[in-house]
Amino acid sequence: MMDLTGLHLNLIVQEGQPVKFCYISQMLHKTILACCITALSFSVSAQTKWPAINQQTRPWTRWWWMGSAVDEKNISSSLQQYSNAGFGGVEIVPIYGAKGYENRYIKYLSPQWMQMLDHTVQQSNKLNMGVYISVGTGWPIGGSNVTIPDAASKLIVQQYKLKASTPFMEKIVVNDPKQKGVAVLSALMGYNKNGGVIDLTNKVDTSRTLQYNTTEDLDLYAVFTGKTRQAVKRAAPGGEGYTIDHFSKAATADYFKIFDTAFGNSSHGVKAFFNDSYEVYNADWTPDFFTEFQKRRGYDLRQYINLFVSDAVNDTVARLKSDYRETLADLMRENFSTVFTQWTNKRNTLSVNQAHGSPGNLLDLYGAFDIPETETFGSSYFPIKGLKRDSGDIRNVDPDPNMLKFASSAAHAYGKPLTSCETFTWLTEHFKTAWSQCKPEVDQVFLSGINHVFYHGTTYTPADVKWPGWLFYASVNFVPDNSLWPHVKGLNEYITRCQSVLQAGEPDNEILIYWPVYDVWHHAKGMDMPLKVHDVDHWLHPTNFYKNVVGLQNAGYSLDFVSDKMLEQASVTNGMISVVPKGAKHKVLVVPGCDKIPVATLKNIIRLMKTGATVIFESQPQDVPGFNDPQKGKQALQALLNESKIATSDVAGALNQLKILPEPMATKQLKFIRRKTTEGMYYFIVNNSANDIDEKITLQSPATTVLRMDPLSGAINVLTAEKNANTTAVQLQLRSGQSIILKLSKKAESAPAYKSVKPAGEAINLQNNKWTLSFKDGGPQLPAIKQMTGIKPWTSFTEDSTIQSFSGTGVYTTTFTIKNKAADYLLQLDKLYESARVIINGKEAGLIWSLPYELKTGSFLKEGQNTISIEVCNLMANRIRDMDRRGQVWRNYHEINFVNINYQNFDASKWKVQPSGLDGAVQLIPLK
Structure with missing residues (x-):
C-alpha cells in the first residue's frame, strides 16, 4: 500500500483542527484510496513541493495594546480574525491608551495583565499562532522599576581655573539644576601649562570643596556621571519610568527583576521577548566607565579628559x-545584549533585538541575540510600471536595503535560522497604503536576507469602539476595520510562501566582506555615535565598504558582512570560511579599502589565509585604531603586511580570476537571493525594474530539474532547462513588479510543464460593456446601485455624496460571450483602486492585489455566456476625509494622540477624494 504520510487533503483535514477518522471496509478502503490518489495526484504533486507551512513561515504583526485595555472576549475574537486572514502570530507591545476608556486600563505586569497574556497564549495555541512580547511598554526599554542609579547616564564635564597659591572657593557641584541630587562626581583632574596632570578626585571633601593648594595654575576638569532623565516613550499604564543604562550589567539585571516576579521561571508560553530599536538620546556614559575603559583599552582616560572633551578636530582626539x-560597544554587547539573551534562554524562549541606532558594532550587537531584527522606515522608490508613489504621502527618506543586511549577516554568521524585520513603518500617509505598495517593499526586505516579517502593525480594538477603531500613530493599519482587510490574505499568502522557502536550508552568499568599523569610529566630532537607520548618509554611504557592497551586488554577487569579532572566531574548512561551524559558509573574504584595522584583526585574517581561505585586499590598511601607542601598533601592522606579502588587487578582477562568477541576471536589473538545501538550490528572483523580462538567463548552479514556483498563486511548474556541469539556463518570463522562485533540484521532480504566456488571438475587451455597480461591506453608508456603460471609478459619480465618502467594497458585474474557448485566458485590469476579488460564473477565481493587475482565469470560463464580478476594495482615505470635514471626533488618545507622516497634527479634511474602483481597460487575453 502507498504511504500517505504527510498527504494534505484540503477537503478532509484543516490545519490546526483534529483529524476525524471513520472505519471503512477493506475493499472500500482500497477503492477509495485509488480514486483519491488518481483524482488528487496533480494537486498533491504541486502542494508537496512547497516547504512546510507553519506559524513561523506566516507573517506576524506587532499588536499594540492601547492602555492594555484588553479583555478575554475581544482577544479571542481578534485573534480569530487574524488567523483567518493568514497571520502566524502577534507581538504584543502595550502603549498609551485611548481617552474615555481609562476604566478599562490594566496595569502592566499586574496579575490581571498576566491573566490577559495567558489567555492570549492559550487562544493563539488553539489557532496555531505564536506570541512574542515586548520587554516593556512603548520604547526604549525601561519602566517604573528603573531607579536613578540604573537609569541611562550621560557625561557632564565642567571646567574651572585654579590659581597658584589661591584657595579654590567654588563648590565642585554640577551646575545643571536638572542634575541636582542625581549627578555624581567621577573625577576631578588638573592640568598645568606643560601638560602635566594630577588626579584631584580624592581632594574633594564631603561638602564638595576642593582641599588642595598649588604653586602653579591648573585647568580643572570635573567629570560627572549625570542622568539623561529620558522616560519611556508611548508608555502604557504601569510601564512609565526611566530608560535603563544599557552599559550597566547591574541595571539590566535589575530591570528584569520585575519580570521575574511576574513570570517566575516560566515564559508563560511566550515564544520570544522583544526589544525595540535603541532610540536612547544623550546616553553616552555609565558610572564605572573609567574602570572598564582602562581594563579594555590599557590606559587611563582620565589622564586625557582635557583632550577628550576639547573642540579640537585632530587625529589625537x-x-x-x-x-x-x-x-x-563592548559594554552594550556584554552588559545588555548578553544579559538579555541569558535571561530569556533560562526560560526556554528566545531573545529578539533591534540593534540599529545603538552606539556599537551593529553586527556584534545583532549577533548577541537569538533573532536579530531590523526595520524599514519610509517608502523606497521602485520604477515598477503602474506603481503609485505620491510625494505628498511619503516621508523624505529612502530605506537602504544594505542597512537591513547588518541584521541578516549576523544571523547568517552565527547560524541563526531567523532574521526578522519591522516592516512597512510609515510606508505612506495614514489610510493611503495599498497592498500593491507593500509587495515591492517586502520583496526588498526578502532580498536583504530577512525571512521573518512583522507588520507595523495592528492595534487591538474592542468590538464596541466605532469605526475606524483604535489606531497607532506610526503604522500602516493592518486592522479588520481597514477597508482593504478582505484582501489582506492575498498579501499574507504571498509572504507565507516566500518565507517557507527563505526559512528553508541555509543562505548561499559566496562573499564575506569585512566592515571596517574603526574607520567609522575614528572621528573627532561627537560622542557616542549611534548608528541610526536615518544617518546612513554619514556613517555608511561615504565608505569604500559601501561602494564595494553596491558594486558587487549590481554585478550579480551575493554577500554577507563580517566584523572583527566574527573574524576572531572564524575558521576554514575545505576552503570555505565560516564564523562558527553551524554558520553560513563563504568562498572568499573581501577586505575593502580601509585606513585602520587592528593588528589582532589582521592576524586573524592571515590565520585564515594560512588555513586555506581566499582573501582579497582592495588595498593595504595603513594604520591601527586607538590612542594607546599607535606608532608601535603601526609598526606591528606593517611588519605583518610585509611578512605575509599581502598583495592588493581590483576586487572584481580578482573574483573573475578566481572563477567566482556573478549571476548574469543582474545585468537585466533582476535582484535575487539564494538558499541551498540538501535537495538543491532556491532562487528568489524579483523584477522591480520598469521592464518586462522574457529572456534566457543563466544560473550559476547545476540542476536535474528546474521548478518554477509562483509565490503569488502557489502554482508549481517544470521549466525546460539547458543543463551544464556548473550552470543552468532557463527562459524566464517576469513582468515589471513580479517575483518568482526557481528551485534547482538535484533530483527528478514531476509537475505540470510551464507554458509561457503568449497571446492566442484578439482580446475580449469588457471595458465598454454594460456594468452593474453595487456596494457592500463598508460605510459610512452603502451607496445606491449604479448602472453604467463602460468602466469607470465609482468616485467619478461626483453628484453622489455617499459614493464620495464611501470606503469598502464595490462590485462591478457584467456578462459576455465566448464563442471558441482558448486554452487559457489572462484577465488584465488597467487601473485598479486598490485590490480585487474576481468571481466568474459564481466561482471565486482569485485575488488581484499586486502589480501587474492580472490573473489567469481560463479554468473558470466556458463557451457561451459568462458572468464576471470584480469586487474592488478601496482605501480608508475617503471615509476619513469625510469624517474630518464633518468635524467628527475619531482620534482621541493620550500622549502623542495622532499625527500625520511629518509628525504634524493629522487633518484629512483638505484631501482630494482618492479614486476608487476600476478604470481603463478590462481585458481577457486568450493564451496559447
Missing part, C-alpha cells in the same frame, strides 16, 4: 573617541 566608542 579622533583616536581617543575611537577607543571610547569601542568601549561603549
Whole structure:
C-alpha cells in the first residue's frame, strides 16, 4: 500500500483542527484510496513541493495594546480574525491608551495583565499562532522599576581655573539644576601649562570643596556621571519610568527583576521577548566607565579628559573617541545584549533585538541575540510600471536595503535560522497604503536576507469602539476595520510562501566582506555615535565598504558582512570560511579599502589565509585604531603586511580570476537571493525594474530539474532547462513588479510543464460593456446601485455624496460571450483602486492585489455566456476625509494622540477624494 504520510487533503483535514477518522471496509478502503490518489495526484504533486507551512513561515504583526485595555472576549475574537486572514502570530507591545476608556486600563505586569497574556497564549495555541512580547511598554526599554542609579547616564564635564597659591572657593557641584541630587562626581583632574596632570578626585571633601593648594595654575576638569532623565516613550499604564543604562550589567539585571516576579521561571508560553530599536538620546556614559575603559583599552582616560572633551578636530582626539566608542560597544554587547539573551534562554524562549541606532558594532550587537531584527522606515522608490508613489504621502527618506543586511549577516554568521524585520513603518500617509505598495517593499526586505516579517502593525480594538477603531500613530493599519482587510490574505499568502522557502536550508552568499568599523569610529566630532537607520548618509554611504557592497551586488554577487569579532572566531574548512561551524559558509573574504584595522584583526585574517581561505585586499590598511601607542601598533601592522606579502588587487578582477562568477541576471536589473538545501538550490528572483523580462538567463548552479514556483498563486511548474556541469539556463518570463522562485533540484521532480504566456488571438475587451455597480461591506453608508456603460471609478459619480465618502467594497458585474474557448485566458485590469476579488460564473477565481493587475482565469470560463464580478476594495482615505470635514471626533488618545507622516497634527479634511474602483481597460487575453 502507498504511504500517505504527510498527504494534505484540503477537503478532509484543516490545519490546526483534529483529524476525524471513520472505519471503512477493506475493499472500500482500497477503492477509495485509488480514486483519491488518481483524482488528487496533480494537486498533491504541486502542494508537496512547497516547504512546510507553519506559524513561523506566516507573517506576524506587532499588536499594540492601547492602555492594555484588553479583555478575554475581544482577544479571542481578534485573534480569530487574524488567523483567518493568514497571520502566524502577534507581538504584543502595550502603549498609551485611548481617552474615555481609562476604566478599562490594566496595569502592566499586574496579575490581571498576566491573566490577559495567558489567555492570549492559550487562544493563539488553539489557532496555531505564536506570541512574542515586548520587554516593556512603548520604547526604549525601561519602566517604573528603573531607579536613578540604573537609569541611562550621560557625561557632564565642567571646567574651572585654579590659581597658584589661591584657595579654590567654588563648590565642585554640577551646575545643571536638572542634575541636582542625581549627578555624581567621577573625577576631578588638573592640568598645568606643560601638560602635566594630577588626579584631584580624592581632594574633594564631603561638602564638595576642593582641599588642595598649588604653586602653579591648573585647568580643572570635573567629570560627572549625570542622568539623561529620558522616560519611556508611548508608555502604557504601569510601564512609565526611566530608560535603563544599557552599559550597566547591574541595571539590566535589575530591570528584569520585575519580570521575574511576574513570570517566575516560566515564559508563560511566550515564544520570544522583544526589544525595540535603541532610540536612547544623550546616553553616552555609565558610572564605572573609567574602570572598564582602562581594563579594555590599557590606559587611563582620565589622564586625557582635557583632550577628550576639547573642540579640537585632530587625529589625537579622533583616536581617543575611537577607543571610547569601542568601549561603549563592548559594554552594550556584554552588559545588555548578553544579559538579555541569558535571561530569556533560562526560560526556554528566545531573545529578539533591534540593534540599529545603538552606539556599537551593529553586527556584534545583532549577533548577541537569538533573532536579530531590523526595520524599514519610509517608502523606497521602485520604477515598477503602474506603481503609485505620491510625494505628498511619503516621508523624505529612502530605506537602504544594505542597512537591513547588518541584521541578516549576523544571523547568517552565527547560524541563526531567523532574521526578522519591522516592516512597512510609515510606508505612506495614514489610510493611503495599498497592498500593491507593500509587495515591492517586502520583496526588498526578502532580498536583504530577512525571512521573518512583522507588520507595523495592528492595534487591538474592542468590538464596541466605532469605526475606524483604535489606531497607532506610526503604522500602516493592518486592522479588520481597514477597508482593504478582505484582501489582506492575498498579501499574507504571498509572504507565507516566500518565507517557507527563505526559512528553508541555509543562505548561499559566496562573499564575506569585512566592515571596517574603526574607520567609522575614528572621528573627532561627537560622542557616542549611534548608528541610526536615518544617518546612513554619514556613517555608511561615504565608505569604500559601501561602494564595494553596491558594486558587487549590481554585478550579480551575493554577500554577507563580517566584523572583527566574527573574524576572531572564524575558521576554514575545505576552503570555505565560516564564523562558527553551524554558520553560513563563504568562498572568499573581501577586505575593502580601509585606513585602520587592528593588528589582532589582521592576524586573524592571515590565520585564515594560512588555513586555506581566499582573501582579497582592495588595498593595504595603513594604520591601527586607538590612542594607546599607535606608532608601535603601526609598526606591528606593517611588519605583518610585509611578512605575509599581502598583495592588493581590483576586487572584481580578482573574483573573475578566481572563477567566482556573478549571476548574469543582474545585468537585466533582476535582484535575487539564494538558499541551498540538501535537495538543491532556491532562487528568489524579483523584477522591480520598469521592464518586462522574457529572456534566457543563466544560473550559476547545476540542476536535474528546474521548478518554477509562483509565490503569488502557489502554482508549481517544470521549466525546460539547458543543463551544464556548473550552470543552468532557463527562459524566464517576469513582468515589471513580479517575483518568482526557481528551485534547482538535484533530483527528478514531476509537475505540470510551464507554458509561457503568449497571446492566442484578439482580446475580449469588457471595458465598454454594460456594468452593474453595487456596494457592500463598508460605510459610512452603502451607496445606491449604479448602472453604467463602460468602466469607470465609482468616485467619478461626483453628484453622489455617499459614493464620495464611501470606503469598502464595490462590485462591478457584467456578462459576455465566448464563442471558441482558448486554452487559457489572462484577465488584465488597467487601473485598479486598490485590490480585487474576481468571481466568474459564481466561482471565486482569485485575488488581484499586486502589480501587474492580472490573473489567469481560463479554468473558470466556458463557451457561451459568462458572468464576471470584480469586487474592488478601496482605501480608508475617503471615509476619513469625510469624517474630518464633518468635524467628527475619531482620534482621541493620550500622549502623542495622532499625527500625520511629518509628525504634524493629522487633518484629512483638505484631501482630494482618492479614486476608487476600476478604470481603463478590462481585458481577457486568450493564451496559447
